[in-house]
Each structure stands twice: as structure tokens, then as C-alpha cells.
Amino acid sequence: MPFMDDQQTYLLNGLLTRQFSLGRIVRFRKVARGRQATTYELLTAEQNEYLVYLYSPTYEATTLETMAVTVGVLDENRFSVMPMVRGREGAYVAEGPQGTHLMASLALLGSEMAPDQFTEHDVTQIGLRLAWMHRLLLEQLAAPVRAVPLDERLDAALASKDDLPREALPELSEGEVKRLRELLRLPTEQAWVHGDMQLAALLVDGDHQIRTVTDWALLHWGSPGEDLLDIFLALCVLPGGRVDDVRGRALLESYDSLRPIRRMAWTPVIASWLAQRFLDAATGRRAMPAGFTRILASTEDMASVMAACTPR
Numbered sequence: 560m561p562f563m564d565d566q567q568t569y570l571l572n573g574l575l576t577r578q579f580s581l582g583r584i585v586r587f588r589k590v591a592r593g594r595q596a597t598t599y600e601l602l603t604a605e606q607n608e609y610l611v612y613l614y615s616p617t618y619e620a621t622t623l624e625t626m627a628v629t630v631g632v633l634d635e636n637r638f639s640v641m642p643m644v645r646g647r648e649g650a651y652v653a654e655g656p657q658g659t660h661l662m663a664s665l666a667l668l669g670s671e672m673a674p675d676q677f678t679e680h681d682v683t684q685i686g687l688r689l690a691w692m693h694r695l696l697l698e699q700l701a702a703p704v705r706a707v708p709l710d711e712r713l714d715a716a717l718a719s720k721d722d723l724p725r726e727a728l729p730e731l732s733e734g735e736v737k738r739l740r741e742l743l744r745l746p747t748e749q750a751w752v753h754g755d756m757q758l759a760a761l762l763v764d765g766d767h768q769i770r771t772v773t774d775w776a777l778l779h780w781g782s783p784g785e786d787l788l789d790i791f792l793a794l795c796v797l798p799g800g801r802v803d804d805v806r807g808r809a810l811l812e813s814y815d816s817l818r819p820i821r822r823m824a825w826t827p828v829i830a831s832w833l834a835q836r837f838l839d840a841a842t843g844r845r846a847m848p849a850g851f852t853r854i855l856a857s858t859e860d861m862a863s864v865m866a867a868c869t870p871r
Contacts (some may be wrong), residue, residue, distance in 0.1 A: 570656055571599065571611065578646045578653035579663050581609055591671075593774040594759045595844070600666060608666035610641065616658040617843040618776050620650075623660055626775045627651035629751070630664075632699045638692060639771045641667050669762025669770035674794055681767050682794055682806050686813030688769055689756070689790065693783045694818055696751035706780040710743040713834045716841050728840055729852045742830030742858065748823075752781045754835070755845060756789040777844060781835060784828030787814060791865065792850065800853075807868035815870045823869065825862035829854065 568587050575581060582603035592598040596612035603609070614623060627643035628651075634642040641664040643651045655661035677685075717736065731739075753760070754777030762770045787810070795807040815821060833855055839845035854861050 571613075571661075574653065574655065574661060575601075575611065575663065578648075578661065579644055580647060581644070581663065582607065592762075594757070595755060595774045595776045596662075609644065610664050610666045612662045612664070613655050614660040614662065614776060615843070616660070618660055620652045620660055622778075623652045623662060623776060624650060626778050627662065629696070629700060629778055630775055633692070633695055636695050636699060638695055639688075639769060640775075641665050641771055641773065667762065667771045669764055671759050671761065672763055672767070674758065676767075677794055677806075678767070679805060679809050681763075682809045683813040684767075684769060685761070685790060685794070686810045687817060688772070689786060690814040690817035692753070692772065693750065693786070700751055702749075703780050706749075708743075709781065709831060709834050710740055712838055713739070713743070716838055728837070728847060729855070731837075731855075735855060738858075739830060739833060739855070742827055743834060745824070745827035745830070747782045747784070747827040747831060749780060750783050752779055752783055752835075753777070753786050754779050754781075754839075756786040756793075758793050777839060779835070782828045782831040784820070784823060784825070785832045785835060787811070787820075788829060788832050788865070789848075791868075792848070795868070796850075800850075802864055802868075804868060807864075811865075811868045812870050821870050825865040825869075826858060829858050829861050829865075833858070 572584055572587065575584065581601070582605050584601050585604050586600075586602040588600055590598050590600045590610075592600075592610060595618075596614045599611040599613075601609050601611060630640045630643055633640045644663040644665070645651055646653045651662055653661040672681075717731075753772070753775065755774045757774070760772055760774040762773060764770050791807060791810060795803050795810060797803055811820065833851070836845070836848055836851060840847040
């Protein structure tokens with residue numbers, strides 16, 4: 560893990576000292592934790608360890624504040640997250656260099672595992688943890704006062720397509736856009752969604768127990784099935800596109816045991832996932848996921864795969 564240069568260390572050290580009451584910093588280094596922000600690990604003279612996040616300007620401060628409050632609610636309910644630290648002025652988000660957003664949290668040990676390291680038991684534990692997370696979010700957090708419908712946000716993004724980073728986005732035909740809009744009008748459950756449920760967001764210990772869930776900055780009001788699809792694609796779809804049915808059933812059956820999904824219609828869930836991922840990539844907050852174009856072209860096929868693994 561590369562250490563920061565003296566200029567970076569001096570700049571961030573000064574910002575943290577002014578914005579947060581963390582104590583005197585004696586060690587500061589860049590680490591790989593999650594993927595949404597540039598992350599640094601620091602140690603204070605009091606032997607307290609923190610993680611510091613620098614979010615790009617594409618993440619609005621109000622969105623990050625909402626994320627920090629949500630993480631606090633989950634922490635109070637003993638869900639495995641790293642609570643955020645309030646700044647001297649009471650807010651969680653401070654201004655970082657060049658328009659970035661600076662945040663800090665307590666540090667928690669754990670590491671990311673590669674897909675082939677997960678056992679069927681591990682996948683089952685993820686399903687249970689994900690269901691518990693969604694239940695807590697629904698029970699403990701109020702719905703937004705007014706959530707702009709996803710189809711309206713998609714239309715707004717496509718209307719300003721000249722401003723979008725075209726090199727990072729797939730070219731959507733008129734037929735694909737029309738089909739996606741139609742699918743977004745289908746009813747589906749609305750609740751709070753993590754929004755980036757990738758393996759990099761799951762830190763585990765040496766016994767494969769999930770220590771914490773990270774990367775909450777894409778938290779949004781949408782279809783919770785989006786998070787399930789993210790994990791399904793990461794752990795249950797093998798290289799070449801073949802589906803591991805055993806893993807798929809383990810994930811969805813364990814989730815269903817805490818939060819029933821037997822009647823879930825997967826087609827509108829996948830449509831929500833497609834639209835949200837397009838919007839995230841269009842705003843520079845997340846890279847377009849692998850397989851996006853294929854799933855867009857065969858939404859019903861992907862829905863059938865998910866349905867085949869869902870308990871009846």
C-alpha cells in the first residue's frame with residue numbers, strides 16, 4: 560500500500576485537524592477500502608485508528624450527509640457498519656481539496672475476498688445479512704418526502720446527453736430506451752437501497768465472517784432487488800456467463816427466510832437496476848457494470864434466471 564507524499568499528507572492532515580477532533584495524527588497512508596472514494600488510514604497518538612474518505616465533487620454533500628445518518632442508524636441497531644465521525648461544526652461532511660468532500664469514520668479490520676473464495680455457506684450468510692439490512696432500512700428510515708421517479712430521472716439524463724461522458728456509456732438505441740421506459744412503469748417495491756453491493760463493499764475476517772458493509776454513498780430510494788442483483792452477478796454468474804444455480808439458490812433462499820421475495824417480479828427490478836446504473840455512470844459516480852449491454856438486450860432472460868433461483 561503506497562504511502563502518501565509529504566504534500567498530500569500535509570494538506571489532509573491540516574484539513575482533518577481543522578475539521579475533525581481526531582487528535583494528533585502519527586501515521587497516514589493510502590489504502591484500498593471500497594471503491595467509491597479515495598481512502599486513507601490514519602493512526603493517532605492515542606492509538607485510535609480511523610479511515611478518511613475523499614469523495615469526488617460528483618457526490619453531493621447532502622447525499623453524503625444522508626448516507627452518514629443512515630450508517631449511524633444501522634450502527635445503533637448493531638448492524639456491521641463503520642459509524643461516521645461528526646466534524647467540529649456538527650456535520651459529517653467537510654470540504655476537501657479541489658471541491659472534494661472529506662469524511663472520517665472509525666476503522667474496522669477486514670479484507671475483501673475474490674469471488675472464487677466464497678463458499679456456498681458464505682453466500683448464504685450474505686443473503687441473510689442483506690435481508691437484515693433491508694429490513695432495518697425499511698423499519699428505521701422514513702421514505703423521502705418526494706422521490707423523483709426513476710423514469711423521469713432517466714429522461715432528464717438522456718435529454719442532456721451532450722453533457723454525458725459518452726466514452727463511459729453504452730449507446731442506447733431508441734428502441735432500447737422505449738423498452739426501458741415501459742418496464743420502469745411496471746410496479747415494484749420501493750425502499751432504501753445500498754446501491755453498490757459489490758464484493759469490495761464486503762469486508763470479511765479470516766473465518767469468512769462479514770465484519771462490515773462499506774460504500775454507502777450511492778444509497779437511494781428504489782428497488783431493494785437491485786442489491787440482490789448486484790450480488791447475484793458478482794457471485795453467482797461465472798466467467799463466460801454461466802450461472803451457478805447452487806449459489807444462486809443459496810443467496811435468494813437465505814434472503815427469503817428473513818425477507819420474503821417469493822412473489823417478486825424480477826423484470827421491473829432489473830429495469831430499475833439498468834436505469835440506476837446508467838444514471839450512476841452518467842454522473843461519474845460509478846463505472847458501468849460489466850454485462851450491462853447484454854442484460855439490457857435480454858432483460859426477460861435475466862429475469863427468468865433470477866426467478867429460477869427464487870423460492871416458490
